[in-house]
């Protein structure tokens with residue numbers, strides 16, 4: 001009887017990369033770029049898995065691993081933001097760093113990896129920044145106070161389809177901060193606009209509509225984010241494709257809130 005041979009399984013190609021990574025011990029200390037070799041990297045790994053491999057090697061050598069944030073690794077939590085070759089979340093459009101695969105790079109590439117750089121996002125360690133300024137903007141107005149009880153039937157409150165689609169598009173913002181990191185002014189307009197817009201077009205969001213926008217914009221300024229000067233870099237790197245139209249809605253609502261003379265937007269125009 002002829003011996004059956006298994007078909008040879010081709011070894012997956014491996015990549016060799018050179019990484020230049022920002023290392024910074026803590027908020028107070030000065031940081032610097034450190035170069036690492038990343039060998040045996042599969043093109044099918046995600047960018048964060050590639051960093052995991054580098055970290056395993058650092059730990060094996062008794063060195064401090066590179067600190068970076070991640071949680072879902074599915075593009076939904078917003079925690080994994082890093083600058084990759086000067087672009088927030090890297091070279092692939094509408095893709096978070098955790099969903100970016102190493103096949104987007106070439107064998108032998110040099111890759112520069114840095115944290116978000118913005119005054120409102122101080123560096124905690126290496127690639128990890130403090131994005132609690134975003135939480136405080138949400139706390140300032142990103143809620144509704146109407147008692148809504150349990151979840152109503154889907155069609156109990158009629159919402160026109162274009163409004164529902166617009167609200168859904170705005171609600172896709174994952175609060176990653178890429179828009180701030182890429183903006184030359186470190187403006188948080190796209191993030192704030194998305195949070196304002198997703199409630200502004202729904203019936204449930206109407207009672208506080210103008211108070212909300214005034215409070216959130218005021219908080220954005222308190223947190224030392226820059227102003228929007230229409231560069232559009234924010235939307236270009238947003239992993240959820242939040243469009244600049246959201247900023248248009250924010251500006252219109254903010255003007256209405258201010259024209260009515262309510263500094264905290266407490267009255268509905």
Ligand code: SF4
Pocket residue numbers: 172173174175176177178179180190191194234237238239240241242
């Ligand atoms: S608007 Fe886009 S880039 Fe900005 S925080 Fe939201 S998802 Fe991230």
Ligand code: FES
Pocket residue numbers: 069070071072073074075076077078079080081096097098099
């Ligand atoms: S780890 Fe959650 S979006 Fe990347």
